[in-house]
Amino acid sequence: MSTGAVQAVVDLGGDPVVRVLERVERRMSELAGEYGPLLARHAGETIAAGGKRLRPLLVCLAAGVPPPETDGLVRAAVAVELVHGATLVHDDVLDGSPLRRGRPSVLAAGGRGVATATGDLLFSRAFAELAGAGSVDAVRVLSRAACELAQGELLQRADVFAAQVSVERYLERCRLKTGVLFRAACELGALESGRADLVLGAFGERIGLAFQLLDDVLDISGPPERTGKPRGADLLDGTVTLPLILARERDPALGALDLRALEGPATMAEVCDRIAATGALEEATARALELVSSAKLTLPPLPGSQRAALELVADGVVERYS
Protein backbone atom coordinates (compact mmCIF):
# COMPACT_ATOMS: atom_id res chain seq x y z
CA MET A 1 0.00 0.00 0.00
CA SER A 2 1.48 3.37 -1.01
CA THR A 3 2.06 6.22 1.38
CA GLY A 4 -0.49 8.17 -0.66
CA ALA A 5 -3.16 5.53 -0.13
CA VAL A 6 -2.45 5.45 3.60
CA GLN A 7 -2.80 9.23 3.64
CA ALA A 8 -6.15 9.05 1.84
CA VAL A 9 -7.45 6.67 4.49
CA VAL A 10 -6.15 8.85 7.30
CA ASP A 11 -7.79 11.91 5.70
CA LEU A 12 -11.08 10.10 5.53
CA GLY A 13 -10.82 9.08 9.18
CA GLY A 14 -10.07 12.65 10.22
CA ASP A 15 -8.31 13.99 13.30
CA PRO A 16 -9.11 11.08 15.64
CA VAL A 17 -7.29 8.63 13.33
CA VAL A 18 -4.37 11.02 13.04
CA ARG A 19 -4.21 11.39 16.81
CA VAL A 20 -4.34 7.63 17.45
CA LEU A 21 -1.59 6.95 14.91
CA GLU A 22 0.53 9.72 16.41
CA ARG A 23 0.09 8.16 19.83
CA VAL A 24 1.13 4.82 18.35
CA GLU A 25 4.33 6.41 17.00
CA ARG A 26 5.04 8.11 20.32
CA ARG A 27 4.54 4.89 22.21
CA MET A 28 6.84 3.05 19.78
CA SER A 29 9.51 5.71 20.32
CA GLU A 30 9.17 5.36 24.09
CA LEU A 31 9.61 1.61 23.82
CA ALA A 32 12.58 2.08 21.51
CA GLY A 33 14.40 3.95 24.25
CA GLU A 34 13.20 1.84 27.15
CA TYR A 35 15.99 -0.67 27.60
CA GLY A 36 18.95 1.54 26.85
CA PRO A 37 21.44 1.29 24.02
CA LEU A 38 23.28 -1.80 25.22
CA LEU A 39 20.36 -4.19 25.47
CA ALA A 40 17.95 -2.93 22.90
CA ARG A 41 19.76 -0.84 20.36
CA HIS A 42 18.62 -3.05 17.53
CA ALA A 43 15.11 -3.49 18.90
CA GLY A 44 14.85 0.29 19.13
CA GLU A 45 16.16 0.81 15.64
CA THR A 46 13.76 -1.80 14.27
CA ILE A 47 10.83 -0.06 15.94
CA ALA A 48 11.97 3.39 14.87
CA ALA A 49 12.74 2.37 11.30
CA GLY A 50 9.04 2.59 10.59
CA GLY A 51 7.34 1.17 7.60
CA LYS A 52 3.88 2.06 6.51
CA ARG A 53 2.24 1.02 9.78
CA LEU A 54 -0.49 -0.68 7.81
CA ARG A 55 -1.38 -3.04 10.62
CA PRO A 56 -1.77 -0.29 13.26
CA LEU A 57 -3.97 1.56 10.77
CA LEU A 58 -6.18 -1.52 10.44
CA VAL A 59 -6.44 -1.88 14.22
CA CYS A 60 -7.51 1.74 14.38
CA LEU A 61 -10.11 1.61 11.58
CA ALA A 62 -11.53 -1.72 12.74
CA ALA A 63 -12.31 -0.07 16.06
CA GLY A 64 -14.48 2.53 14.34
CA VAL A 65 -14.33 5.75 12.35
CA PRO A 66 -13.78 7.88 14.31
CA PRO A 67 -11.89 5.37 16.48
CA PRO A 68 -12.17 5.38 20.26
CA GLU A 69 -9.07 7.22 21.47
CA THR A 70 -8.28 4.75 24.23
CA ASP A 71 -5.07 3.54 25.75
CA GLY A 72 -6.15 0.00 24.87
CA LEU A 73 -6.44 0.83 21.17
CA VAL A 74 -2.99 2.39 21.07
CA ARG A 75 -1.50 -0.59 22.88
CA ALA A 76 -3.19 -3.07 20.56
CA ALA A 77 -1.86 -1.24 17.50
CA VAL A 78 1.64 -1.10 19.00
CA ALA A 79 1.55 -4.79 19.93
CA VAL A 80 0.60 -5.88 16.41
CA GLU A 81 3.38 -3.80 14.92
CA LEU A 82 5.89 -5.22 17.44
CA VAL A 83 4.97 -8.77 16.47
CA HIS A 84 5.31 -7.78 12.82
CA GLY A 85 8.75 -6.30 13.55
CA ALA A 86 9.80 -9.44 15.44
CA THR A 87 8.91 -11.65 12.48
CA LEU A 88 10.85 -9.41 10.10
CA VAL A 89 13.95 -9.60 12.28
CA HIS A 90 13.70 -13.39 12.52
CA ASP A 91 12.89 -13.73 8.81
CA ASP A 92 16.11 -11.93 8.01
CA VAL A 93 17.98 -14.40 10.20
CA LEU A 94 16.37 -17.32 8.39
CA ASP A 95 16.98 -15.90 4.93
CA GLY A 96 20.39 -14.44 5.68
CA SER A 97 19.15 -11.06 4.40
CA PRO A 98 21.65 -8.21 4.73
CA LEU A 99 19.07 -5.46 4.06
CA ARG A 100 15.68 -4.50 5.47
CA ARG A 101 13.84 -1.41 4.28
CA GLY A 102 17.00 -0.30 2.52
CA ARG A 103 19.11 -0.35 5.69
CA PRO A 104 21.34 -3.03 7.18
CA SER A 105 19.20 -5.74 8.80
CA VAL A 106 19.67 -6.56 12.49
CA LEU A 107 21.35 -9.72 11.27
CA ALA A 108 23.90 -7.69 9.30
CA ALA A 109 24.41 -5.10 12.04
CA GLY A 110 24.55 -7.37 15.08
CA GLY A 111 24.98 -10.94 13.94
CA ARG A 112 22.76 -13.97 14.23
CA GLY A 113 22.69 -14.19 18.01
CA VAL A 114 21.77 -10.57 18.52
CA ALA A 115 19.10 -10.75 15.81
CA THR A 116 17.51 -13.87 17.29
CA ALA A 117 17.42 -12.33 20.77
CA THR A 118 16.18 -8.98 19.43
CA GLY A 119 13.25 -10.71 17.73
CA ASP A 120 12.49 -12.53 20.99
CA LEU A 121 12.55 -9.21 22.83
CA LEU A 122 10.12 -7.59 20.38
CA PHE A 123 7.79 -10.61 20.62
CA SER A 124 7.80 -10.55 24.41
CA ARG A 125 7.38 -6.79 24.50
CA ALA A 126 4.27 -7.10 22.35
CA PHE A 127 2.56 -9.30 24.91
CA ALA A 128 3.69 -7.08 27.77
CA GLU A 129 2.20 -4.12 25.90
CA LEU A 130 -1.16 -5.83 25.43
CA ALA A 131 -1.27 -7.14 28.98
CA GLY A 132 -0.72 -3.58 30.19
CA ALA A 133 -4.16 -2.69 28.82
CA GLY A 134 -5.75 -5.48 30.81
CA SER A 135 -7.58 -7.40 28.10
CA VAL A 136 -7.00 -11.12 28.16
CA ASP A 137 -9.16 -11.47 25.05
CA ALA A 138 -6.68 -9.31 23.19
CA VAL A 139 -3.80 -11.50 24.39
CA ARG A 140 -5.71 -14.53 23.17
CA VAL A 141 -6.13 -13.04 19.69
CA LEU A 142 -2.51 -12.00 19.34
CA SER A 143 -0.99 -15.17 20.77
CA ARG A 144 -3.03 -17.31 18.38
CA ALA A 145 -1.81 -15.19 15.47
CA ALA A 146 1.79 -15.44 16.70
CA CYS A 147 1.52 -19.24 16.85
CA GLU A 148 0.25 -19.30 13.28
CA LEU A 149 3.01 -16.96 12.09
CA ALA A 150 5.57 -19.41 13.42
CA GLN A 151 3.74 -22.29 11.76
CA GLY A 152 3.80 -20.36 8.48
CA GLU A 153 7.54 -20.01 8.80
CA LEU A 154 7.82 -23.75 9.48
CA LEU A 155 5.66 -24.55 6.47
CA GLN A 156 7.91 -22.39 4.32
CA ARG A 157 10.95 -24.26 5.63
CA ALA A 158 9.27 -27.61 5.00
CA ASP A 159 8.62 -26.65 1.37
CA VAL A 160 11.94 -25.00 0.66
CA PHE A 161 13.25 -25.89 -2.82
CA ALA A 162 10.25 -28.22 -3.29
CA ALA A 163 9.71 -29.37 -6.86
CA GLN A 164 5.95 -29.50 -6.34
CA VAL A 165 3.90 -27.15 -4.19
CA SER A 166 0.14 -27.07 -4.70
CA VAL A 167 -1.73 -23.77 -4.99
CA GLU A 168 -3.74 -24.73 -1.90
CA ARG A 169 -0.62 -25.31 0.13
CA TYR A 170 0.87 -22.03 -1.08
CA LEU A 171 -2.31 -20.17 -0.06
CA GLU A 172 -2.28 -21.83 3.36
CA ARG A 173 1.31 -20.70 3.82
CA CYS A 174 0.36 -17.12 2.86
CA ARG A 175 -2.57 -17.24 5.24
CA LEU A 176 -0.30 -18.30 8.09
CA LYS A 177 2.59 -16.00 7.21
CA THR A 178 0.62 -12.84 6.44
CA GLY A 179 -3.14 -13.26 6.62
CA VAL A 180 -3.38 -14.10 10.31
CA LEU A 181 -1.71 -10.89 11.51
CA PHE A 182 -4.02 -8.74 9.36
CA ARG A 183 -6.88 -10.80 10.81
CA ALA A 184 -5.59 -10.20 14.33
CA ALA A 185 -5.30 -6.45 13.66
CA CYS A 186 -8.97 -6.31 12.65
CA GLU A 187 -10.08 -8.50 15.54
CA LEU A 188 -8.14 -6.43 18.08
CA GLY A 189 -9.71 -3.24 16.74
CA ALA A 190 -13.18 -4.75 16.90
CA LEU A 191 -12.54 -5.90 20.48
CA GLU A 192 -11.56 -2.37 21.44
CA SER A 193 -14.69 -0.92 19.84
CA GLY A 194 -16.68 -2.76 22.46
CA ARG A 195 -18.63 -4.49 19.70
CA ALA A 196 -17.69 -8.14 20.04
CA ASP A 197 -20.21 -8.91 17.29
CA LEU A 198 -18.10 -7.13 14.67
CA VAL A 199 -16.85 -9.83 12.34
CA LEU A 200 -13.91 -8.19 10.62
CA GLY A 201 -11.40 -11.00 10.87
CA ALA A 202 -12.26 -12.57 7.52
CA PHE A 203 -11.87 -9.18 5.83
CA GLY A 204 -8.42 -8.74 7.36
CA GLU A 205 -7.28 -12.24 6.46
CA ARG A 206 -8.26 -11.84 2.81
CA ILE A 207 -6.56 -8.53 2.27
CA GLY A 208 -3.50 -9.94 4.03
CA LEU A 209 -3.54 -12.84 1.58
CA ALA A 210 -3.90 -10.44 -1.37
CA PHE A 211 -1.02 -8.39 0.01
CA GLN A 212 1.22 -11.47 0.10
CA LEU A 213 0.22 -12.62 -3.40
CA LEU A 214 1.07 -9.21 -4.84
CA ASP A 215 4.34 -9.16 -2.93
CA ASP A 216 5.22 -12.48 -4.52
CA VAL A 217 4.33 -11.10 -7.98
CA LEU A 218 6.61 -8.12 -7.35
CA ASP A 219 9.45 -10.49 -6.46
CA ILE A 220 9.32 -11.80 -10.03
CA SER A 221 8.31 -8.66 -11.92
CA GLY A 222 10.50 -6.17 -10.13
CA PRO A 223 11.83 -3.79 -11.16
CA PRO A 224 14.63 -3.87 -8.57
CA GLU A 225 14.63 -0.05 -8.34
CA ARG A 226 11.13 -0.33 -6.97
CA THR A 227 11.38 -3.37 -4.73
CA GLY A 228 14.87 -2.64 -3.46
CA LYS A 229 16.05 -6.21 -4.11
CA PRO A 230 17.02 -8.23 -7.19
CA ARG A 231 14.25 -10.01 -9.08
CA GLY A 232 13.63 -13.59 -7.97
CA ALA A 233 15.20 -13.12 -4.52
CA ASP A 234 12.59 -15.41 -2.92
CA LEU A 235 13.13 -18.10 -5.55
CA LEU A 236 16.85 -17.94 -4.91
CA ASP A 237 16.10 -18.69 -1.24
CA GLY A 238 14.07 -21.70 -2.36
CA THR A 239 10.68 -20.17 -1.58
CA VAL A 240 8.29 -21.38 -4.28
CA THR A 241 5.57 -18.77 -4.83
CA LEU A 242 2.37 -18.60 -6.89
CA PRO A 243 3.88 -17.23 -10.12
CA LEU A 244 6.28 -20.16 -10.38
CA ILE A 245 3.62 -22.67 -9.32
CA LEU A 246 1.32 -21.46 -12.11
CA ALA A 247 4.12 -21.08 -14.66
CA ARG A 248 5.38 -24.61 -14.03
CA GLU A 249 2.09 -26.00 -15.33
CA ARG A 250 2.45 -24.02 -18.54
CA ASP A 251 6.11 -24.20 -19.42
CA PRO A 252 7.76 -27.66 -19.26
CA ALA A 253 11.23 -26.15 -18.93
CA LEU A 254 10.12 -24.35 -15.76
CA GLY A 255 8.46 -27.55 -14.60
CA ALA A 256 11.83 -29.27 -14.75
CA LEU A 257 13.73 -26.35 -13.21
CA ASP A 258 15.82 -27.10 -10.11
CA LEU A 259 15.95 -23.92 -8.00
CA ARG A 260 19.01 -25.21 -6.16
CA ALA A 261 20.99 -25.23 -9.36
CA LEU A 262 20.35 -21.55 -10.15
CA GLU A 263 23.21 -19.18 -9.77
CA GLY A 264 23.69 -15.46 -10.14
CA PRO A 265 21.38 -12.57 -11.01
CA ALA A 266 21.63 -13.08 -14.79
CA THR A 267 20.24 -16.62 -14.70
CA MET A 268 17.55 -15.60 -12.22
CA ALA A 269 16.45 -12.69 -14.40
CA GLU A 270 16.00 -15.13 -17.28
CA VAL A 271 13.87 -17.41 -15.09
CA CYS A 272 11.76 -14.43 -14.03
CA ASP A 273 11.27 -13.41 -17.67
CA ARG A 274 10.28 -16.94 -18.52
CA ILE A 275 7.74 -17.04 -15.68
CA ALA A 276 6.34 -13.69 -16.86
CA ALA A 277 6.06 -14.98 -20.44
CA THR A 278 3.58 -17.67 -19.33
CA GLY A 279 1.06 -15.08 -18.12
CA ALA A 280 1.42 -16.36 -14.56
CA LEU A 281 1.94 -12.87 -13.15
CA GLU A 282 -1.37 -11.68 -14.59
CA GLU A 283 -3.17 -14.71 -13.20
CA ALA A 284 -1.63 -14.30 -9.74
CA THR A 285 -2.56 -10.62 -9.80
CA ALA A 286 -6.12 -11.46 -10.83
CA ARG A 287 -6.37 -13.85 -7.90
CA ALA A 288 -5.24 -11.10 -5.55
CA LEU A 289 -7.84 -8.73 -6.95
CA GLU A 290 -10.53 -11.36 -6.45
CA LEU A 291 -9.44 -11.73 -2.84
CA VAL A 292 -9.76 -7.98 -2.32
CA SER A 293 -13.25 -7.98 -3.86
CA SER A 294 -14.37 -10.89 -1.74
CA ALA A 295 -12.82 -9.25 1.34
CA LYS A 296 -15.10 -6.26 0.83
CA LEU A 297 -18.11 -8.57 0.49
CA THR A 298 -17.40 -10.09 3.90
CA LEU A 299 -17.75 -6.72 5.64
CA PRO A 300 -20.72 -6.72 8.00
CA PRO A 301 -23.11 -3.75 8.17
CA LEU A 302 -20.98 -0.80 9.28
CA PRO A 303 -21.35 2.97 9.55
CA GLY A 304 -20.64 4.53 6.14
CA SER A 305 -17.34 6.20 7.02
CA GLN A 306 -15.90 3.04 8.59
CA ARG A 307 -16.91 0.94 5.58
CA ALA A 308 -15.41 3.50 3.21
CA ALA A 309 -12.15 3.62 5.15
CA LEU A 310 -11.76 -0.16 5.27
CA GLU A 311 -12.54 -0.40 1.55
CA LEU A 312 -9.89 2.23 0.86
CA VAL A 313 -7.35 0.10 2.71
CA ALA A 314 -8.38 -2.91 0.65
CA ASP A 315 -7.99 -0.93 -2.56
CA GLY A 316 -4.67 0.43 -1.32
CA VAL A 317 -3.31 -3.09 -1.13
CA VAL A 318 -4.04 -3.47 -4.85
CA GLU A 319 -2.80 -0.02 -5.76
CA ARG A 320 0.55 -1.08 -4.39
CA TYR A 321 0.95 -3.22 -7.46
CA SER A 322 -0.50 -1.02 -10.20
Added chain:
Amino acid sequence: MSTGAVQAVVDLGGDPVVRVLERVERRMSELAGEYGPLLARHAGETIAAGGKRLRPLLVCLAAGVPPPETDGLVRAAVAVELVHGATLVHDDVLDGSPLRRGRPSVLAAGGRGVATATGDLLFSRAFAELAGAGSVDAVRVLSRAACELAQGELLQRADVFAAQVSVERYLERCRLKTGVLFRAACELGALESGRADLVLGAFGERIGLAFQLLDDVLDISGPPERTGKPRGADLLDGTVTLPLILARERDPALGALDLRALEGPATMAEVCDRIAATGALEEATARALELVSSAKLTLPPLPGSQRAALELVADGVVERYS
Protein backbone atom coordinates in the same frame (compact mmCIF):
# COMPACT_ATOMS: atom_id res chain seq x y z
CA MET B 1 18.37 -30.42 41.23
CA SER B 2 18.46 -34.21 41.21
CA THR B 3 15.50 -36.39 40.36
CA GLY B 4 15.70 -37.68 43.94
CA ALA B 5 15.39 -34.18 45.36
CA VAL B 6 12.41 -33.46 43.13
CA GLN B 7 10.84 -36.70 44.36
CA ALA B 8 11.41 -35.72 47.98
CA VAL B 9 9.56 -32.44 47.38
CA VAL B 10 6.73 -34.18 45.58
CA ASP B 11 6.45 -36.70 48.43
CA LEU B 12 6.19 -33.87 50.93
CA GLY B 13 3.48 -32.18 48.87
CA GLY B 14 1.49 -35.39 48.65
CA ASP B 15 -1.11 -36.48 46.15
CA PRO B 16 -2.31 -33.01 45.11
CA VAL B 17 1.21 -32.08 43.92
CA VAL B 18 1.51 -35.39 42.10
CA ARG B 19 -1.85 -34.84 40.43
CA VAL B 20 -1.05 -31.28 39.33
CA LEU B 21 2.31 -32.34 37.88
CA GLU B 22 0.65 -35.25 36.08
CA ARG B 23 -1.87 -32.85 34.60
CA VAL B 24 1.00 -30.60 33.50
CA GLU B 25 2.60 -33.57 31.71
CA ARG B 26 -0.68 -34.55 30.08
CA ARG B 27 -1.28 -31.00 28.90
CA MET B 28 2.27 -30.83 27.50
CA SER B 29 1.66 -34.08 25.61
CA GLU B 30 -1.58 -32.70 24.20
CA LEU B 31 0.20 -29.58 23.00
CA ALA B 32 2.99 -31.68 21.53
CA GLY B 33 0.49 -33.36 19.24
CA GLU B 34 -1.61 -30.31 18.51
CA TYR B 35 -0.14 -29.01 15.28
CA GLY B 36 0.62 -32.28 13.57
CA PRO B 37 3.98 -33.70 12.58
CA LEU B 38 4.71 -31.31 9.71
CA LEU B 39 4.44 -28.02 11.55
CA ALA B 40 5.42 -28.89 15.03
CA ARG B 41 7.43 -32.06 15.07
CA HIS B 42 10.35 -30.36 16.73
CA ALA B 43 8.19 -28.31 19.09
CA GLY B 44 6.47 -31.52 20.13
CA GLU B 45 9.74 -33.34 20.63
CA THR B 46 11.13 -30.45 22.66
CA ILE B 47 8.07 -30.50 24.91
CA ALA B 48 8.06 -34.26 25.23
CA ALA B 49 11.81 -34.54 25.85
CA GLY B 50 11.16 -33.52 29.41
CA GLY B 51 13.74 -32.34 31.83
CA LYS B 52 13.23 -32.10 35.53
CA ARG B 53 10.25 -29.76 35.28
CA LEU B 54 11.71 -27.70 38.10
CA ARG B 55 9.85 -24.53 37.05
CA PRO B 56 6.41 -26.20 36.95
CA LEU B 57 7.17 -27.65 40.39
CA LEU B 58 7.89 -24.14 41.68
CA VAL B 59 4.66 -22.78 40.20
CA CYS B 60 2.81 -25.58 41.96
CA LEU B 61 4.45 -25.18 45.38
CA ALA B 62 4.23 -21.38 45.28
CA ALA B 63 0.47 -21.75 44.94
CA GLY B 64 0.28 -23.67 48.19
CA VAL B 65 0.87 -27.09 49.73
CA PRO B 66 -1.47 -28.71 48.93
CA PRO B 67 -1.80 -26.66 45.74
CA PRO B 68 -5.19 -25.64 44.36
CA GLU B 69 -5.92 -28.15 41.60
CA THR B 70 -7.13 -25.55 39.12
CA ASP B 71 -6.95 -25.30 35.37
CA GLY B 72 -5.21 -21.95 35.82
CA LEU B 73 -2.41 -23.49 37.88
CA VAL B 74 -1.79 -26.22 35.31
CA ARG B 75 -1.75 -23.68 32.50
CA ALA B 76 0.64 -21.39 34.35
CA ALA B 77 3.05 -24.27 34.97
CA VAL B 78 2.83 -25.35 31.33
CA ALA B 79 3.38 -21.79 30.09
CA VAL B 80 6.53 -21.33 32.17
CA GLU B 81 7.95 -24.61 30.90
CA LEU B 82 7.12 -23.67 27.29
CA VAL B 83 9.00 -20.37 27.63
CA HIS B 84 11.91 -22.29 29.15
CA GLY B 85 11.83 -24.73 26.22
CA ALA B 86 11.71 -21.85 23.71
CA THR B 87 14.81 -20.27 25.22
CA LEU B 88 16.68 -23.59 25.13
CA VAL B 89 15.86 -24.06 21.44
CA HIS B 90 16.99 -20.51 20.61
CA ASP B 91 20.08 -20.82 22.84
CA ASP B 92 21.16 -23.84 20.83
CA VAL B 93 20.78 -21.78 17.64
CA LEU B 94 22.92 -19.02 19.12
CA ASP B 95 25.59 -21.36 20.43
CA GLY B 96 25.49 -23.77 17.49
CA SER B 97 24.94 -26.64 19.97
CA PRO B 98 24.38 -30.05 18.36
CA LEU B 99 23.11 -31.69 21.55
CA ARG B 100 20.42 -30.95 24.13
CA ARG B 101 19.70 -33.31 27.01
CA GLY B 102 21.83 -35.92 25.30
CA ARG B 103 19.79 -35.88 22.09
CA PRO B 104 20.20 -33.94 18.84
CA SER B 105 19.13 -30.32 19.33
CA VAL B 106 16.38 -28.87 17.12
CA LEU B 107 19.18 -26.98 15.40
CA ALA B 108 20.95 -30.23 14.55
CA ALA B 109 17.78 -32.06 13.56
CA GLY B 110 16.03 -29.33 11.58
CA GLY B 111 18.51 -26.58 10.82
CA ARG B 112 18.66 -22.94 11.88
CA GLY B 113 15.43 -21.81 10.25
CA VAL B 114 13.33 -24.58 11.73
CA ALA B 115 14.90 -24.08 15.16
CA THR B 116 14.27 -20.32 15.15
CA ALA B 117 10.63 -20.82 14.10
CA THR B 118 10.15 -23.68 16.57
CA GLY B 119 11.33 -21.44 19.41
CA ASP B 120 8.93 -18.74 18.23
CA LEU B 121 6.09 -21.26 18.21
CA LEU B 122 6.83 -22.40 21.76
CA PHE B 123 6.99 -18.76 22.94
CA SER B 124 3.69 -17.89 21.31
CA ARG B 125 2.06 -21.07 22.56
CA ALA B 126 3.05 -20.15 26.11
CA PHE B 127 1.08 -16.91 25.96
CA ALA B 128 -1.88 -18.61 24.29
CA GLU B 129 -1.85 -21.15 27.12
CA LEU B 130 -1.88 -18.47 29.81
CA ALA B 131 -4.50 -16.38 28.05
CA GLY B 132 -6.72 -19.45 27.92
CA ALA B 133 -6.97 -19.32 31.70
CA GLY B 134 -8.17 -15.74 31.56
CA SER B 135 -5.68 -14.00 33.86
CA VAL B 136 -4.14 -10.88 32.39
CA ASP B 137 -2.01 -10.52 35.53
CA ALA B 138 -0.41 -13.84 34.72
CA VAL B 139 0.31 -12.68 31.16
CA ARG B 140 1.89 -9.56 32.59
CA VAL B 141 4.21 -11.59 34.82
CA LEU B 142 5.30 -13.97 32.09
CA SER B 143 5.74 -11.35 29.37
CA ARG B 144 7.95 -9.27 31.65
CA ALA B 145 10.08 -12.33 32.36
CA ALA B 146 10.27 -13.17 28.64
CA CYS B 147 11.50 -9.64 27.88
CA GLU B 148 14.19 -9.99 30.50
CA LEU B 149 15.25 -13.41 29.21
CA ALA B 150 15.85 -11.84 25.79
CA GLN B 151 17.78 -9.01 27.40
CA GLY B 152 19.92 -11.56 29.22
CA GLU B 153 20.73 -13.19 25.92
CA LEU B 154 21.62 -9.78 24.46
CA LEU B 155 23.84 -8.99 27.45
CA GLN B 156 25.64 -12.30 26.96
CA ARG B 157 26.17 -11.45 23.28
CA ALA B 158 27.44 -7.98 24.19
CA ASP B 159 30.02 -9.48 26.55
CA VAL B 160 31.11 -12.38 24.39
CA PHE B 161 34.89 -12.94 24.56
CA ALA B 162 35.20 -9.84 26.77
CA ALA B 163 38.55 -9.49 28.51
CA GLN B 164 36.92 -7.82 31.51
CA VAL B 165 33.51 -8.63 32.93
CA SER B 166 32.70 -7.41 36.44
CA VAL B 167 31.10 -9.71 38.99
CA GLU B 168 28.12 -7.34 39.16
CA ARG B 169 27.58 -7.53 35.45
CA TYR B 170 27.89 -11.30 35.49
CA LEU B 171 25.29 -11.52 38.26
CA GLU B 172 22.94 -9.21 36.33
CA ARG B 173 23.28 -11.47 33.31
CA CYS B 174 22.48 -14.53 35.44
CA ARG B 175 19.49 -12.73 36.93
CA LEU B 176 18.16 -11.95 33.45
CA LYS B 177 19.00 -15.31 31.90
CA THR B 178 17.86 -17.59 34.72
CA GLY B 179 16.61 -15.74 37.80
CA VAL B 180 13.65 -14.00 36.21
CA LEU B 181 11.93 -17.19 35.04
CA PHE B 182 12.26 -18.77 38.50
CA ARG B 183 10.83 -15.50 39.85
CA ALA B 184 7.97 -15.65 37.37
CA ALA B 185 7.24 -19.27 38.32
CA CYS B 186 6.88 -18.27 41.97
CA GLU B 187 4.82 -15.19 41.15
CA LEU B 188 2.47 -17.14 38.90
CA GLY B 189 1.93 -19.74 41.60
CA ALA B 190 1.22 -17.03 44.18
CA LEU B 191 -1.26 -15.36 41.80
CA GLU B 192 -3.10 -18.64 41.40
CA SER B 193 -3.25 -19.14 45.16
CA GLY B 194 -5.49 -16.10 45.31
CA ARG B 195 -3.06 -14.51 47.76
CA ALA B 196 -1.69 -11.49 45.92
CA ASP B 197 0.18 -10.58 49.10
CA LEU B 198 2.46 -13.61 48.82
CA VAL B 199 5.91 -12.24 48.07
CA LEU B 200 7.73 -15.23 46.67
CA GLY B 201 9.39 -13.61 43.67
CA ALA B 202 12.60 -12.71 45.48
CA PHE B 203 12.92 -16.30 46.71
CA GLY B 204 12.55 -17.60 43.17
CA GLU B 205 15.02 -15.14 41.71
CA ARG B 206 17.71 -16.02 44.23
CA ILE B 207 17.49 -19.75 43.82
CA GLY B 208 17.49 -19.21 40.04
CA LEU B 209 20.68 -17.21 40.42
CA ALA B 210 22.24 -19.93 42.60
CA PHE B 211 21.21 -22.51 40.01
CA GLN B 212 23.02 -20.57 37.27
CA LEU B 213 26.15 -20.04 39.38
CA LEU B 214 26.42 -23.75 40.10
CA ASP B 215 25.81 -24.55 36.45
CA ASP B 216 28.73 -22.31 35.57
CA VAL B 217 30.90 -24.05 38.17
CA LEU B 218 30.00 -27.42 36.66
CA ASP B 219 31.04 -26.15 33.23
CA ILE B 220 34.59 -25.80 34.57
CA SER B 221 34.73 -28.68 37.05
CA GLY B 222 32.94 -31.29 34.96
CA PRO B 223 33.39 -34.17 34.84
CA PRO B 224 32.06 -34.53 31.28
CA GLU B 225 30.46 -37.88 32.13
CA ARG B 226 28.23 -35.98 34.51
CA THR B 227 27.50 -32.81 32.56
CA GLY B 228 27.25 -34.46 29.15
CA LYS B 229 29.55 -31.89 27.55
CA PRO B 230 33.29 -31.20 27.53
CA ARG B 231 34.70 -29.03 30.32
CA GLY B 232 34.88 -25.34 29.49
CA ALA B 233 32.21 -25.49 26.76
CA ASP B 234 30.84 -22.08 27.74
CA LEU B 235 34.29 -20.51 27.75
CA LEU B 236 34.91 -21.90 24.30
CA ASP B 237 31.76 -20.05 23.17
CA GLY B 238 33.18 -16.86 24.68
CA THR B 239 30.83 -16.77 27.66
CA VAL B 240 32.85 -15.46 30.60
CA THR B 241 31.46 -16.89 33.85
CA LEU B 242 32.14 -16.34 37.54
CA PRO B 243 34.92 -18.93 37.99
CA LEU B 244 37.05 -17.28 35.29
CA ILE B 245 36.18 -13.77 36.51
CA LEU B 246 37.39 -14.67 40.02
CA ALA B 247 40.39 -16.69 38.79
CA ARG B 248 41.58 -13.86 36.56
CA GLU B 249 42.14 -11.69 39.62
CA ARG B 250 44.31 -14.38 41.20
CA ASP B 251 46.35 -15.80 38.36
CA PRO B 252 48.06 -13.29 36.02
CA ALA B 253 48.32 -15.88 33.22
CA LEU B 254 44.55 -16.29 33.27
CA GLY B 255 44.19 -12.51 33.39
CA ALA B 256 46.06 -12.28 30.11
CA LEU B 257 44.25 -15.23 28.54
CA ASP B 258 42.53 -14.60 25.20
CA LEU B 259 39.55 -16.96 24.95
CA ARG B 260 39.44 -16.51 21.19
CA ALA B 261 42.88 -18.02 20.86
CA LEU B 262 41.97 -21.25 22.66
CA GLU B 263 41.69 -24.36 20.60
CA GLY B 264 40.79 -27.96 21.26
CA PRO B 265 39.70 -29.89 24.34
CA ALA B 266 43.24 -30.44 25.63
CA THR B 267 44.02 -26.73 25.94
CA MET B 268 40.60 -26.04 27.45
CA ALA B 269 41.04 -28.77 30.06
CA GLU B 270 44.31 -27.09 31.09
CA VAL B 271 42.57 -23.73 31.43
CA CYS B 272 39.84 -25.36 33.54
CA ASP B 273 42.45 -26.96 35.79
CA ARG B 274 44.20 -23.65 36.15
CA ILE B 275 40.94 -21.90 37.09
CA ALA B 276 40.26 -24.67 39.63
CA ALA B 277 43.75 -24.28 41.12
CA THR B 278 42.99 -20.67 42.13
CA GLY B 279 40.15 -21.76 44.42
CA ALA B 280 37.64 -19.86 42.25
CA LEU B 281 35.30 -22.85 42.06
CA GLU B 282 35.02 -23.01 45.83
CA GLU B 283 34.34 -19.28 46.04
CA ALA B 284 31.70 -19.39 43.31
CA THR B 285 30.08 -22.34 45.06
CA ALA B 286 30.13 -20.51 48.37
CA ARG B 287 28.38 -17.56 46.74
CA ALA B 288 25.68 -19.86 45.41
CA LEU B 289 25.17 -21.36 48.87
CA GLU B 290 24.84 -17.87 50.32
CA LEU B 291 22.20 -17.07 47.73
CA VAL B 292 20.24 -20.16 48.71
CA SER B 293 20.44 -19.22 52.39
CA SER B 294 19.32 -15.69 51.72
CA ALA B 295 16.53 -16.98 49.47
CA LYS B 296 15.12 -18.93 52.40
CA LEU B 297 15.32 -15.82 54.58
CA THR B 298 13.14 -13.88 52.11
CA LEU B 299 10.27 -16.32 52.50
CA PRO B 300 7.23 -14.63 54.07
CA PRO B 301 5.21 -16.35 56.80
CA LEU B 302 3.82 -19.52 55.21
CA PRO B 303 2.05 -22.67 56.35
CA GLY B 304 4.65 -25.18 57.57
CA SER B 305 4.33 -27.67 54.75
CA GLN B 306 4.62 -25.02 52.04
CA ARG B 307 7.70 -23.51 53.67
CA ALA B 308 9.29 -26.93 54.07
CA ALA B 309 8.61 -27.80 50.42
CA LEU B 310 10.06 -24.53 49.09
CA GLU B 311 13.12 -24.95 51.33
CA LEU B 312 13.58 -28.45 49.97
CA VAL B 313 13.61 -27.05 46.44
CA ALA B 314 16.20 -24.48 47.47
CA ASP B 315 18.36 -27.20 49.01
CA GLY B 316 17.86 -29.34 45.94
CA VAL B 317 19.49 -26.67 43.81
CA VAL B 318 22.60 -26.95 45.96
CA GLU B 319 22.51 -30.72 46.13
CA ARG B 320 22.82 -30.71 42.35
CA TYR B 321 26.41 -29.68 42.85
CA SER B 322 27.49 -31.78 45.80
